[in-house]
Amino acid sequence: MRNHLPAPHGTGLANGLPDELSTDVLPGGGLPETFGFKLKRKLLGPPLVNEQMSEQRLSRPLALGVLSCDGISSAAYGTEEILIELVPIVGLAAFTLILPMTLLVLAGIALVVLSYREVVSVYTRAGGSYVVARENFGPRVAQVAAVALLIDYVVTVAVQVAAGSAAIVSAFPQLGNIPVIGSNILTVTSVIAVLIMCYGNLRGIREAGRSFALPTYLFSGSVALMIIAGLFRELFGGGLPHVGAYPGPAFPIGHSTQGLLSFGMIYMLARAFANGGSSLTGIEAVSNAVGALRPPEGRNARQILVTQGSIVAFLIAGISWLAHITHAIPYLAGxxxxxxQEANVVFGSGAHFMYFVVQAATALILFTGGNTSFSGFPYLASFVAGDSFLPRWLTKRGHRLALSNGIIVLTVVSLALLIAVGANVNGLIPFYAIGVFTGFTMAGFGMAKYHKRVKERGWRRRRIINVTAAVYTAIVVAIFAIVKFTEGAWLIVIVFPVLVFLLIRLNREYRMESEVLENIGGRRAAGIPPRQPNYSRRVVLIFVDDVDLATFAAIRYARGLRPTTLRAVHFVIDGDRAQQLHEKWIRFGQDIPLEMIDTPDRRLTRASLELVSREAAAKSTQVTVVLPRRGYSPLLGRLLHDRTADKMAEVISQVPDAAATIIPFDVEGRVHLLHARHAASLAAQAGESEPAATVRAKDGQQAAAAGTVTLNGSGGPPAERAPGVSAIGELSTARKVTVEGKVSAISIHPVENSCVFEAAVTDHTGVLTAKFYGRTSIPGFEPGVRVRLAGKVSVRETGSFMINPAYELLARGEQGE
Incomplete structure (x- = not known):
């Protein structure tokens, strides 16, 4: 069935759309804010503009507190993780073996610190092991380091938060008796903590603050005091007693009699060593933020690394020695x-308040250490996305200038991991170390290659240090992958190469697109003009499913294309509905033909492809398909839309000389607007001037509360103008003037054999276009910069503009004197 149904003459619709539907602007001149933006503004605060981004350089003491919290906090659980493997096998002998196992861990700390001293000496930008691998092995191999670091950040959140929750519940064990959630108190506490971190970082919390350095010094000082007090009591106070029993099941005490060289014992020691390796995590954090330090960055970073490593080594050695003396046993509940237990024994009843200080400091530094990932993960993801190995939406800043997409991704993945393992630190360790130590390995081997290539003074010694550290950490990775395989390491072993492959695969897509653009640019540079199709016939088809406001909007848009042929098309899959559509089409008086195409198999994409292909096959014909789509809120739209228009547009766009355009239309918002206008019109006709004024005032208040967007996007009060500076909105005649404003947009347009550089300059009153002929760019002229323009202004219906004005770049926020 294929019918052309012209509508009768005498239509009452202008351009296919009622006049009152021709604008989207509210009567008061403001744009209505969406519910999502209002909610975001309420929760996160007003949006920040790019000028409010600032860089804070850190002094050494402040940097030590801010950047070392992750590394130093790992001392809180390193010893316990070793005992978890030793106690169930060798029993009380574990408290003797803990000392040599700790020495092995301390050797690893020394090697990693020495290795990263070389990293921060050479690479003073952010990125750490990723930059080292990229510069020395190439961008593809560097994705191994990228995946390692991304996994490290995710698991760091989970481990630190779970350990911090355990510190809280240790101080207040009554929390475990809360009805319903008591048995899962660690998980509940951890989830709440992660959500708070997510919320705070979305609001724009910055790590470079004194409040983030305090937990590091408080934890280091309180635990160091505990170790010194314990040493004093052991030497001069009659010795420390063993830890007493606590409620709840502890790890069972084993009674193995195997020799140290038996296979079972070696396997157990390897597992204990792997667990203790978690104490090395976070040491590399300084290398990821060298650029945030005060000059000289490299020297300051080296000193901070050595200080951090010394503190970690002292705390781990002291906690392990106290465990050796007090026989503190890990508990199954965490x-x-x-x-x-050590703090309780050391401080006893005489200074019991220090027990709570240690627990508070432990919880604070662990939560703070977890929060560092909310800065590191988004920045690393943005860095990798900038290299085209991750989706580019990870580079976008959000409402409060934070990298919101990266923060949300980190929150979701870390919460899933916490819930999956029940916020148990020992259950998270298998996920932890493979990513961390792979990054260490890549940095070590990368620096070894750098030293061999550059051969600077002392390069052989430096190369030996880096190779030794790389081999050590590679052995830890292998041990983890083997001894922790069945406990969760298998997931990382499988996911790791898959993620590396996906990153490289995504980069290939980006590179192919870039090569196409480069070819086009090369042809332009060679003077080869682009093919200019000369269409003598332009056909516009409007796919119609119903006669509604969205259809009228599509018709109005289609008429604006000025086609040689314009017609509406309906694919018939229901005869009764097609007849109703026909009657409505005639009733609303459309003056364009409606074509009905029978589609018995209901394959709309194929039917649309066949129709467009036939039309485009004609010589010198361009076909444009306009697809109206009713707009809804994002959540409701996902439920109500079946993406038919998107599927049609996808296949149509593959036809040569054809294009598809989807016209979204907010029916609900437009109906509310028309209803308000109609009510205001009735009120005016009835002479109800006072109530109408009240309604307008109320609308203005609501617009102000919603943060109505002003012309310069600041939403703030107008700035005072300097003498001799005119308001852009008050320019009505051609004359010489001086104006000031912010560059809101720039563009370049070809003009015959030259080009014109255009900049839209806005103040609180209007917009002016500055045109610079024969220019493709002006240094410093970019969106967000304030400028002062002087010259002759011309005023047209399309707006005010200046041609080749004199200009002055102003400092951000500067006003003329």
Whole structure:
């Protein structure tokens, strides 16, 4: 069935759309804010503009507190993780073996610190092991380091938060008796903590603050005091007693009699060593933020690394020695922790308040250490996305200038991991170390290659240090992958190469697109003009499913294309509905033909492809398909839309000389607007001037509360103008003037054999276009910059403009004197 149904003459619709539907602007001149933006503004605060981004350089003491919290906090659980593997096998002998196992861990700390001293000496930009691998092995191999670091950040959040929750519950074990959630108190506490971190970082919390340095010094000082007090009591106070029993099941005490060289014992020691390796995590954080330090960045970073490593080594050695003396046993529930038991014994009843200080400091530094990932993960993801190995939406800043997409991704993945393992630190360790130590390995081997290539002074010694550290950490990775395979490491072993492959695969897509653009640019540079199709016939088809406001909007848009042929098309899959559509089409008086195409198999994409292909096959014909779509809120739209228009547009766009345009239309918002206008019109006709004024005032208040967007996007009060500076909105005649404003947009347009550089300059009153002929760019002229323009202004219906004005770049926020 194929019918052309012209509508009768005498239509009452202008351009296919009622006049009152021709604008989207509210009567007061403001744009209505969406519910999502209002909610975001309420929760996160007003949006920040790019000028409010600032860089804060960190002094050494402040940087030590801010950047070392992740590394130093790992001392809180390193010893306990070793005992978890030793106690169930060798029993009380674990408290003897803990000392040599700790020495192995301390050797690893020394090697990693020495290795990263070389990294921060050479690479003073952000990126750490990723930059080292990229510069020395190439961008593809560097994705191994990228995946390692991304996994490290995710698991760091989970481990630190779970350990911090254990510290809280250790101090207040009554929390485990809360009805319903008591048995899962660690998980509940951890989830709440992660959500708070997510919310705070979305609001724009910055790590470079004194409040983030305080937990590092408080934890280091309180635990160091505990170790010194314990040493004093052991030497001069009659010795420390063993830890007493606590409620709840502890790890069973084993009675193995195997020799140290038996296979079972070696396997157990390897597992204990792997667990203790978690104490090395976070040491590399300084290398990811060298650029945030005060000059000289490299020297300051080296000193901070050595200081951090010394503190970590002292705390781990002291906590392990106290465990050796007090026989603190880890518990299955995760609390009380070994550190909490030691603090309780050392401080006793005489200074019991220090027990709570240690627990508070432990919880604070662990939560703060977890929060560092909310800065590191988004920035690393943005860095990798900038290299085209991750989706580019990870580079976008959000409402409060934070990298919101990266923060949300980190929150979702870390919460899933926490819930999956029940916020148990020992259950998270298998996921932890593979990513961390792979990054260490890549940095070590990368620096070894750098030293061999550059051969600077002392390069052989430096190369030996880096190779030794790389081999050590590679051995830890292998041990983890083997001894922790069945406990969760298998997931990382499988996911790791898959993620690397996906990153490289995504980069290939980006590179192919870039090569196409480069070819086009090369042809332009060679003087080869682009093919200019000369269409003598332009056909516009409007696919119609109903006669509604969205259809009228599509018709109005289609008429604006000025086609040689314009017609509406309906694919008939229901005869009764097609007849109703026909009657409505005639009733609303459309003056364009409606074509009905029978589609018995209901394959709309194929029917549309066949129709467009036939039309485009004609010589010198261009076909444009206009697809109206009713707009809804994002959530409701996902439920109500079946993406038919998107599917049609996808296949149509593959036809040569054809294009598809989807016209979204907010029916609900437009109906509310028309209803308000109609009510205001009735009120005016009835002479109800006072109530109408009240309604307008109320609308203005609501617009102000919603943060109505002003012309310069600041939403703030107008700035005072300097003498001699005119308001752009008050320019009505051609004359010489001086104006000031912010560059809101720039563009370049070809003009015959030259080009014109255009900049839209706005103040609180209007917009002026500055045109610079023969220019493709002006240094410093970019969106967001304030400028002062002087010259002759011309005023047209399309707006005000200046041609080749004199200009002055102003400092951000500067006003003329």
């Amino acid at each position: 609390y009380p922790t070994v550190l909490a």
